[in-house]
Amino acid sequence: MSRSATGLKKYYLSLELLLIAVGACSFYPVFLMIADAFKTREGMAARPFGLPGASDFTLDNLKNAIYNLKFYQPLFNSAWITLASIVLVILVSSLAAYPIARQKTRLYKFMYFFFLAGLMIPYQLAMITLYKEVMWLGLMNQGMGLVLVYGGIFLSFPIFFYSGFIKTVPYELEEAALMDGYGRYRIFFSIVFPLLKPATATITVLMILSLWNEFTMALLFLQKPDKVTLTVVTYAFKGQYHVHWPNMFAGLLISIVPMVVLFLSVQRFFIRGITAGALKG
Numbered sequence: 001m002s003r004s005a006t007g008l009k010k011y012y013l014s015l016e017l018l019l020i021a022v023g024a025c026s027f028y029p030v031f032l033m034i035a036d037a038f039k040t041r042e043g044m045a046a047r048p049f050g051l052p053g054a055s056d057f058t059l060d061n062l063k064n065a066i067y068n069l070k071f072y073q074p075l076f077n078s079a080w081i082t083l084a085s086i087v088l089v090i091l092v093s094s095l096a097a098y099p100i101a102r103q104k105t106r107l108y109k110f111m112y113f114f115f116l117a118g119l120m121i122p123y124q125l126a127m128i129t130l131y132k133e134v135m136w137l138g139l140m141n142q143g144m145g146l147v148l149v150y151g152g153i154f155l156s157f158p159i160f161f162y163s164g165f166i167k168t169v170p171y172e173l174e175e176a177a178l179m180d181g182y183g184r185y186r187i188f189f190s191i192v193f194p195l196l197k198p199a200t201a202t203i204t205v206l207m208i209l210s211l212w213n214e215f216t217m218a219l220l221f222l223q224k225p226d227k228v229t230l231t232v233v234t235y236a237f238k239g240q241y242h243v244h245w246p247n248m249f250a251g252l253l254i255s256i257v258p259m260v261v262l263f264l265s266v267q268r269f270f271i272r273g274i275t276a277g278a279l280k281g
Contacts, residue, residue, distance in 0.1 A: 037061055037249040044246055061250035065234075071254060073226060073235040079258075081143050081229065082211040085150040086204055092151065093158035093203075094196065098188055100159065101166035112163060118156030126153075127220065134221055141224045149217055154210060158203045165199040166192060205266055212259055230255045 035051050036044050043056020050084045052058075065071060096115075100108050130149055139145025169192055193200075218229045234255060237248035 010226045028131045032253055033249045034144060036246055037253045039246055041244070045056070054117070061246045064247050065251040065254055071230070071233065071251070074228055074230045075258075077143060077222075077227060078212060078230040078255075081146055081150075082208060084144075085154070085182055085211050086207045088147060088151040089154055089158055089207060090200060092205060093155055094162050094193060094200075096155075097159045097162035097166055098192065102171075103161040108280075112160075113203070115159045120159065123153035124216065127216075131220060139221075141227050143222070143227065146218060146221045149221060151213055153217075154207060157206075161203060162196065162199055165196050169195050201266060204262065208262060209259060212255075 001054070032049065038057055038059070038061065039047070039052040040056045040058050040060075043052055043058075046056070047053065096111075100112050100115075130152075134140055134145045134149065137145065137148075140147070173191055174187050177191055182190070193257070213231060214229075215231045215235070218232050222228050222232065234248060234251040237244050237251060
């Protein structure tokens with residue numbers, strides 16, 4: 001074996017070891033959360049960084065999270081708000097990205113960079129303005145108000161992502177449809193949008209992960225007990241002077257289970273979309 005091949009093999013081996021170490025460091029907090037969710041408070045104090053022992057293993061934390069805080073209603077609220085927000089974002093962003101990708105005028109170039117700039121500006125800067133607008137619309141403590149807020153603040157990346165995909169769709173398909181008498185909206189929904197399935201799958205997964213875990217806006221706009229989302233109700237385990245960590249970890253464990261199941265179900269579509277986006281962008 002030549003020196004160059006040996007050096008390349010050592011390089012890839014060291015890179016793999018580095019990635020394994022980074023992955024282990026990233027997963028360790030998740031491991032602690034899962035382990036501590038099944039410990040008593042005494043067991044967590046005695047062994048905070050290990051698995052629960054036979055004497056301090058308990059399922060009471062999960063029971064408290066499910067029954068005492070009535071997780072069913074927040075779970076339903078998180079589910080329908082996330083679903084409605086994703087539908088709104090995908091519909092608006094795909095329709096906005098279509099003319100941005102096809103038109104070559106200065107106006108649409110400006111719109112492209114305008115939405116691209118939205119990726120660089122934290123939405124927290126607009127919290128006061130958003131709060132006043134939601135109050136003016138009478139949508140405070142209404143799930144639909146939060147859906148509209150999410151639809152606005154999470155719009156930039158999908159438009160940017162869809163634009164790159166639409167540019168790769170052959171324009172000859174649209175010209176043939178125009179000759180057959182198709183209108184622009186029919187062309188988009190019948191021809192262009194079905195070809196954007198990898199992009200749609202990727203955006204859907206990223207949006208679900210972002211919206212399901214979003215805390216700041218949900219806490220600001222939904223303050224009634226029957227309207228709160230799962231991330232907000234988990235915060236109730238934090239008292240003024242203390243935190244019941246085992247119960248909080250149990251609540252967090254329950255909240256991430258749907259996302260883990262969903263991601264494992266659509267993982268291949270997500271990777272396909274990310275890969276295609278990297279190649280086509």
